Amino acid sequence: MWEEPVTTLKDISNFVAAYPGRKIGIVLTTSKLTPGDLAKALSGSDYTVFFLASANSAKYLATLGPARTVDVSDNFRSEARNKDYSGEEWLGNNHTSWSAAGRRGFSDFTMLPGTYKDGGGPVGAVAVHLTYALGSDLWIQHFISTTDGQTDPQATKFEEVLRDIHRQRVVTPSRYELSPGLASYETQRVSGSYTNLSGNKRQQVSHHIFTVAKHLGL
Structure with a gap:
């Protein structure tokens, strides 16, 4: 599930409720959602939060815990030719x-x-x-x-x-x-x-x- 500008905490809560007992992945592209609110929305689910480079994972680690988070970084320097x-x-x-x-x-x-x-x-x-x-x-x-x-x-x-x-x-x-x-x-x-x-x-x-x-x- 992608965290886009139009995605709200209510959207995430509804998504979690729609798939009880399922493993859930959340991909954050920004740091707009507060750690506490995000943790609350994901509470009770088996979730993993993936952070793109445009999101600040350090902001969330203390609240979500490192065991539920993955940093996504593309380190290959791509050339045009x-x-x-x-x-x-x-x-x-x-x-x-x-x-x-x-x-x-x-x-x-x-x-x-x-x-x-x-x-x-x-x-x-x-x-x-x-x-x-x-x-x-x-x-x-x-x-x-x-x-x-x-x-x-x-x-x-x-x-x-x-x-x-x-x-x-x-x-x-x-x-x-x-x-x-x-x-x-x-x-x-x-x-x-x-x-x-x-x-x-x-x-x-x-x-x-x-x-x-x-x-x-x-």
């Missing part, structure tokens, strides 16, 4: 900090942009974003093809990217978890038979989820 990515960047530490803070869970956007964009067309540079753990933090390394013309062969772009990934793995063999996604990239590098753009994204997401799960002990 693949060619604009470079190097390595900090991705977050929610996967290690949420439990110690007594929170109900944590948010994870993988390496997908937080905002959906309609449309598309021929790709310029091909990008592979690989997640890895460094201590208690997650980092992401961007591998971008040198060839970036929209009419250039896509196979050439994948060849360049997968070659760079292989070189990095030779230098830092323990950096990346041996996920199915990473294994697929290596198979493609050796065979010269590459996936398509949607398959490329799926493999990156698969590698990210595998890496986070590994460090959660799953």
Whole structure:
């Protein structure tokens, strides 16, 4: 249930009453509702409150309790063009900090942009974003093809990217978890038979989820 400007405490109370015994999720986009009033409206229900970055979760923690709250933060810095990515960047530490803070869970956007964009067309540079753990933090390394013309062969772009990934793995063999996604990239590098753009994204997401799960002990 979304807390929009037109949503009132009465709306929330009615929603809770309409679904007795059900688990309820409330997503706050602002801090307009007072903590006490919100707690009262949710009283007696099994609820979780999700806070977007535009809401101040610290304002509510003492009243609602950390065990019923989750911060939603998209830490992946999205660029307009693949060619604009470079190097390595900090991705977050929610996967290690949420439990110690007594929170109900944590948010994870993988390496997908937080905002959906309609449309598309021929790709310029091909990008592979690989997640890895460094201590208690997650980092992401961007591998971008040198060839970036929209009419250039896509196979050439994948060849360049997968070659760079292989070189990095030779230098830092323990950096990346041996996920199915990473294994697929290596198979493609050796065979010269590459996936398509949607398959490329799926493999990156698969590698990210595998890496986070590994460090959660799953």
